[in-house]
Amino acid sequence: xxxxxxxxxxxxxxxxxxxxRLVEDRLRxxxxxxxxxxxxxxxxxxxxxGKRLRPAITLLAAxxxxxxxxxxxxxASAVELLHVATLIxxxxxxxxxxxxxKPTVSHLYGQHVAVLFGDxxxxxxxxxxxxxxxxRVIRRFSETIMDLASGQLIEYFSAFDAEQARKLxxxxxxxxxxxxxQTSAETGAILGGAPERQIQALKTYGHDIGMAFQIMDDLLxxxxxxxxxxxxxxxxxxQGVLTLPTIKLLERYPNDNPVLDLFKxxxxxxxxxxxxxxxxxxxxxxxxxxxxxxSVIQRYCDTASQALEILPDCAARRSLLDxxxxxxxxxx
Amino acid sequence: xxxxxxxxxxxxxxxxxxxxRLVEDRLRxxxxxxxxxxxxxxxxxxxxxGKRLRPAITLLAAxxxxxxxxxxxxxASAVELLHVATLIxxxxxxxxxxxxxKPTVSHLYGQHVAVLFGDxxxxxxxxxxxxxxxxRVIRRFSETIMDLASGQLIEYFSAFDAEQARKLxxxxxxxxxxxxxQTSAETGAILGGAPERQIQALKTYGHDIGMAFQIMDDLLxxxxxxxxxxxxxxxxxxQGVLTLPTIKLLERYPNDNPVLDLFKxxxxxxxxxxxxxxxxxxxxxxxxxxxxxxSVIQRYCDTASQALEILPDCAARRSLLDxxxxxxxxxx
Numbered sequence: 001x002x003x004x005x006x007x008x009x010x011x012x013x014x015x016x017x018x019x020x021r022l023v024e025d026r027l028r029x030x031x032x033x034x035x036x037x038x039x040x041x042x043x044x045x046x047x048x049x050g051k052r053l054r055p056a057i058t059l060l061a062a063x064x065x066x067x068x069x070x071x072x073x074x075x076a077s078a079v080e081l082l083h084v085a086t087l088i089x090x091x092x093x094x095x096x097x098x099x100x101x102k103p104t105v106s107h108l109y110g111q112h113v114a115v116l117f118g119d120x121x122x123x124x125x126x127x128x129x130x131x132x133x134x135x136r137v138i139r140r141f142s143e144t145i146m147d148l149a150s151g152q153l154i155e156y157f158s159a160f161d162a163e164q165a166r167k168l169x170x171x172x173x174x175x176x177x178x179x180x181x182q183t184s185a186e187t188g189a190i191l192g193g194a195p196e197r198q199i200q201a202l203k204t205y206g207h208d209i210g211m212a213f214q215i216m217d218d219l220l221x222x223x224x225x226x227x228x229x230x231x232x233x234x235x236x237x238x239q240g241v242l243t244l245p246t247i248k249l250l251e252r253y254p255n256d257n258p259v260l261d262l263f264k265x266x267x268x269x270x271x272x273x274x275x276x277x278x279x280x281x282x283x284x285x286x287x288x289x290x291x292x293x294x295s296v297i298q299r300y301c302d303t304a305s306q307a308l309e310i311l312p313d314c315a316a317r318r319s320l321l322d323x324x325x326x327x328x329x330x331x332x
Numbered sequence: 333x334x335x336x337x338x339x340x341x342x343x344x345x346x347x348x349x350x351x352x353r354l355v356e357d358r359l360r361x362x363x364x365x366x367x368x369x370x371x372x373x374x375x376x377x378x379x380x381x382g383k384r385l386r387p388a389i390t391l392l393a394a395x396x397x398x399x400x401x402x403x404x405x406x407x408a409s410a411v412e413l414l415h416v417a418t419l420i421x422x423x424x425x426x427x428x429x430x431x432x433x434k435p436t437v438s439h440l441y442g443q444h445v446a447v448l449f450g451d452x453x454x455x456x457x458x459x460x461x462x463x464x465x466x467x468r469v470i471r472r473f474s475e476t477i478m479d480l481a482s483g484q485l486i487e488y489f490s491a492f493d494a495e496q497a498r499k500l501x502x503x504x505x506x507x508x509x510x511x512x513x514q515t516s517a518e519t520g521a522i523l524g525g526a527p528e529r530q531i532q533a534l535k536t537y538g539h540d541i542g543m544a545f546q547i548m549d550d551l552l553x554x555x556x557x558x559x560x561x562x563x564x565x566x567x568x569x570x571q572g573v574l575t576l577p578t579i580k581l582l583e584r585y586p587n588d589n590p591v592l593d594l595f596k597x598x599x600x601x602x603x604x605x606x607x608x609x610x611x612x613x614x615x616x617x618x619x620x621x622x623x624x625x626x627s628v629i630q631r632y633c634d635t636a637s638q639a640l641e642i643l644p645d646c647a648a649r650r651s652l653l654d655x656x657x658x659x660x661x662x663x664x
Contacts, residue, residue, distance in 0.1 A: 123477035130471040145455035
């Protein structure tokens, strides 16, 4: 299945393959432009094995109308850089040792370097966006950085608080994930010369795909094995972070629930915590909750696809539609 | 002397007093605009007792020619926000408990919140700059964030390495401090409608004042008492960071020097380290090194003043000149 999805990605990216290669060159070229000691760091994070989904969306969203190709390319590089910067800081604050099976920057170089290097990559992404010269795009980009940081802060402040976490769930996953997908599509559309109505359609598409993507991520955390995920399963719950499957579990058993026990006893021994997490994961996997979550993902993919109906039929549109299918099926 | 300098600051700020108050309102108003849990954080860092020197320079640099007042005000708020964001991350990576005598964000809320909240403040500052709609200014601002991060990284990577630290000293203090002073003056001049030659003059002024400011900071770290500084004296040296006074000490005694001993034995006991630091501080204070450093500061202040000669004589210019005097005399 994994290989099948890799092939699917290659076929989705076909209309923008050459453009994406230029983006890749630009990202890898960054390592050569700065102080020697930044080189290994930049090199390390730019070869992180990411699928480049966000820059691909930018390039595809730009591919509907006539435009000069340079700006979408710059923007695509910037959204990927921003994503990379976010991962560096997220792994730092979460004390994560591994990301996609590789040691994280904070694990390799320490938190000190990880914080400052993350800042540097954030700023580099912003400088890239300035090269587009488009103030509307630059502004959306800055707002997205605010969303990403405040999304993580919401997650932190509502951790181990079932009521708050439920209330803020949609806003939280919008800010921490969907906002950047939305911006990837919207800015691609703007720089690709799309008319305003089509820009709004692509923005909706990006938002909905982003929401679907995050819920799928949450689902994988309660389903897969540690090996497939490159990180421990049940990680969200261990950190007190409620996701859609655990929210549904709470709704089903509001009074007697291993999640509530876990949140109440969060300061007791680890063994107990892990037992509770496993119990919650088993209950979720033995119920219809997984199916219900897939339905929510499906609904977001449907509305994302529908948003594209007003756009001209072309290879880029077919690829964006295929990304909806891919989002529903991905396993990592 | 402290009171005298506070009065001096008030008189320097006189031509832009009302503008600076509006900037202050804008900064303090931020706390009301976001999620409830961001309110105390924003409130805390915006009442940090800073002197608002960078926004004052932006407003003064904008005060020479006719212009609409809104943009310099926005820019002044942005440079202060950027400065605040930098302090939040610096204190986090340095594990500092105190800043201006108050507990740091990372000490109060933990590193997790400090990293993400710093990101949020960085992004907020960038969003402010977007409101100017001026791409040149936005670009300079992003580049400055890169400078700030890479300046701190240079400092980290060259710590305990006397040769590298000496070689990179000018570049390091430019990036970590002078760059933002330069940008404060340059962007003020741009948004204040100054002609290009005058923009360049104010940019030079900002650069030179920034260099003087950082060397003064370095000097205070080897001179003052912990009480005056609000942080321990000799802190730079303890962290393996060479500054102008310690570089001069190394030049004077290249073979037999407590700094070299300290760097060689950096992994041994703290008591020994503090003894070596004290020995280095005593040697510096008993020599003409302090005077030599003051001469370097004086030279930067002189070139900063000279740069202003092509600008029209007015209250703003007199204030910028007074900032040169202030920089030479400040004690904290």
